[in-house]
Amino acid sequence: MLKEEVCNYGIDNVGISGLVAVILDCNIPDKTMSILLGKNLRELAEMTPEELMALPGIGRAKAIRLAAAFELARRLANTMPEDRPSIRSPENAAVLVMGEMRHLDREHFWALLLNTKNRVIAREVISIGTLNSSAVHPRELFKAAIRRSAAAVILVHNHPSGDPTPSQQDIEVTKRMVEAGNIVGINVLDHLVIGDNQFVSLKAQGLM
Template identity: 70%
Template sequence: MVSIAKEEAIQYGVESVELPGVLVSILGEVPDETLEFLLKQGLRTLAEMTPEEFMKFKGIGKEKAVRLAAAFELARRLARLMPENKPKITSPENAAALVMEEMRYLDREHFFAILLNTKNQVIARETISIGTLNFSVVHPRELFKAAIRRSADGIILVHNHPSGDPTPSRGDTEVTKRLIEVGNVIGINVLDHLVIGDNKFVSLKTKGLL
């Protein structure tokens, strides 16, 4: 697999290599179960691991562990050198534009939070919950834990309707009002709630439902 990944990188560019190939290009040959476990962790978790933690996996010795940790450290240093790209939210339209293509085709309800700083610039987009075909459970604890962790000043709630119809339900309105109340208590403003349909959306604030 290592030689195949290297050939793909040379012929088509490193960006064309799938994640398993990228990992083995850095590590060299490792047992399949080790590679599978690393992939299950996700990049964010791997980026936070130490060489000592990598060495606990079968087939990863000191050299490979340091090599992998160093690759993530290079990525972090590059990120610090690059200018921050924090889009500013000035209307429901540009907030919806951030998530429309990602959310419009989802076949289950997903509840996202767009987290903003004091200048209404986007800090992050967090997935708060994933529900069934037509129901997403939102716990205030999970929402505000994410906001506090990111030091957010404001939140725009976003969820999709898999039916493609963004008409807010009574439950959507009730949940939003409850989250606004919790936000007021802890000092984080819930600014709006967008319901995403198929290339269309509804702002509960614009509709006067909040």
């Protein structure tokens, strides 16, 4: 019935429960479906295959299938169109991440990787931390940048509190990244701290 509905009305007209059912081949016990739909979309996307397999009616194959679907969605979100405008200001960079980052409940440290024309090549998740910190090492940042042949990077991380005021640790991390970038020949152009629909540019504040 569900597959016929998708064929007749299109995948974009099917609700979350229908999409999950289609991915899992529709044979899911009502109890398990209730558990899955009791979570919001982000919680569902963050479930590991092991957590999914613990639910009745979901074996290894179905768990991996659902996890793979969410991983594809994450990679699509990280893919920047070829015609992405050049980053000319902190506002240009902030608009690319604000919509998603402002709602994260843990600190995420991301990097916007740029080519020689300051066009965004990709967005990389460098680390995911706790409510008030995100440990990050230059090695992880520049490994991603070198792999993508980036000429420059813009650092971005969020404050789940909603207050984008940079901490002393934020300033120290930025300086360490700038120094490492100078060594490997990849410029760190800015570091944005994202709050609730507001941000601070460390470069604009003269903190880097």
